Amino acid sequence: METEKNQEPFLNRAERLKLSKDELREMYKTLCTIRQFELMADKLYALGKVHGTMHLSAGQEAVAVGIRHATRLDDYLINHHRGHGHFISKNADINLMMAEFLGKEAGYCKGRGGSMHIADFSSNNLGANGIVGGGIPHSLGVGLALQMQKRDQICIAIFGDGASNEGVFHETLNMAGLWKLPILFVCENNKYGMSMAVERVSAKLPIAQRAEAYDIPWHYIDGNDLLTVIETVGSAADYIRSGNGPVFVEAQTYRYFGHSKSDRNLYRSKDEIETWRLTKDPILRFKNNLLENEVFKAEELVVCEEEAVKIIESAVEFAEASADPDAATVTEYVYA
Amino acid sequence: MPEITYAEAIRSALWEEMKRDERVFIIGEDIGRYGGAFGVTTGMLDEFGDKRIIETPISEPSIIGAAVGAALLGMRPVAEIMFMDFVLLSLDQIGNQAAKMHYMFGGKATVPLVVRMPSGSGTGAAAQHSQSLETLLMHLPGLKVVTPSTPYEAKGLLRTAIHDLNPVCFIEHKLLYKTKGEVPEGDYQIPFGVADIKRAGKDLTIVANGIMVHKALAVANRLADEGIDVEIIDPRTLVPLDTEAIINSVSKTGKLLIVHEACETAGWAGEIMAVVSSSRAFDYLDAPMRRLTGKNVPIPYNRVLERAAVPQEEDIEREIRAIVKGVY
Known part of the structure; x- marks a missing residue:
């Protein structure tokens, strides 16, 4: 695994990656905002305010923030069902996200989609997908369209470890490698497909080495180290944007919450979860780096944390004050 | 043209x-x-x-x-x-x-x-x-x-x-x-949801699609010599479906046969029957609605069996005669 490259000091890496102090602060705030969104989602569910299910990404925040920072805001995003973090990173309006989560007319999808189907086409966010791997082949069409339209954006196709065993994963990698399409494949490996450990369903690991069969360069990285994500994804994005074809990045990470609301965590130990929380947490690691290297004082980071809490609280206020869709509109939007 | x-x-x-x-x-x-x-x-x-x-x-x-x-x-x-x-x-x-x-x-x-x-x-x-x-x-x-x-x-x-x-x-x-x-030269489009009356008639309505339109037409033209006047509706688009054209036709003829190659069970003939039976055309029906469809089998290879699996002209003719005579 490519991790914290050659143990280079944090400040040197940050400087080499041209990360300004403002950017570091902003990324810290986004990491906290994602975590707060997920904690709030869990709380709202416990309070009985959530009608449907949800797939929380707490523990995986550095992947979302790192990808977003290392790519362009107008690059296309194809997201998976555990996608809140990627939307927040892509500057989604959190009020509209929360409203969608609570099924309100004011939500991104007017309450028709819910947590699993948040999309914002105005910001090239092509939506999350409730079918594991279902969005992966869409990247082919996005890549082809970008080539035909002679544009310089790339398509970022994000999926989980579970999706890598779907047929469309292999079909898509084959065509993307064959046609040198501008696609960044990101496999966000959080170790479990629902309850199934990745080792129990993969003939050979890491997953990323499968890309080799399709002539696609690949990296297997520590997805909980923000700067590693930024560095790998940044160079991959440059490579893709220069017309060299796709790159595959597998980011090793971990989810703290269960798969969805029905999960009682019977397939993993409390110790395992606690070890990840205490020793590998992406936010804690970034925070410690910032503090140990005196980039920020503790109280400056507390300001970010408090801002994140406020953003989420006001999003809940907005969402709860929003109306349900009118039942009479149930058959709208079936056809364009 | x-x-x-x-x-x-x-x-x-x-x-x-x-x-x-x-x-x-x-x-x-x-x-x-x-x-x-x-x-x-x-x-x-x-x-x-x-x-x-x-x-x-x-x-x-x-x-x-x-x-x-x-x-x-x-x-x-x-x-x-x-x-x-x-x-x-x-x-x-x-x-x-x-x-x-x-x-x-x-x-x-x-x-x-x-x-x-x-x-x-x-x-x-x-x-x-x-x-x-x-x-x-x-x-x-x-x-x-x-x-x-x-x-x-x-x-x-x-x-x-x-x-x-x-x-x-x-x-x-x-x-x-x-x-x-x-086919006319130049630019033309056919709107979705508009059925075509492939043959106007007064005695019985056939709703058929695809190749079954041609089979139904061949039979209808033969039976015209015997004074059986069949109307053939080709919905052209199944979604959206021109229900009005079908309801109007059945209201006129009082008899309905649906012909499709797709299998019978839960096939779209049932949908057409539901549309008709819950419309004003129901009052005009003077015979049970009938459907002639592909059998509920995988399509077989052998020529004789393959032919037997889907409606043929003789099947359509037999159905029409049965409906017109009221003998099923």
């Missing part, structure tokens, strides 16, 4: 749309030098090049998936699935992705794509290359389902399909590819 084949009519629609709109492209298997399994795209690679006639590996789910992605970016993909049977391979992309996106994303996504697919038996291709699966697709809200029966309709409906902002399943009966018919 010049006479051209059904396959030529489809090619002509594709050709003209690709000339008109650079967003239109074709994606599928063996559609280049080979010209597609039924020759529909013959010559198009030379004219439009391999960036717009995109030949893929044998990966049906991702062919449709690619069309979905391109459509989301404003392109107008026309995907070819070599045999309609293979739609079962891509059903996730058609049913869970293309069909759902406009609704699921609150009206903010549009997925303007066409999936062309040859259907039907009669070529000895057996169980996995001969099905008529239109009912399966009709059951998925968000899709439009088109079954042209003549070259004129194939061209006019395909042009409409390419202009439509929704995913359209365009079902071509493979025995029709070589049939000829008059």
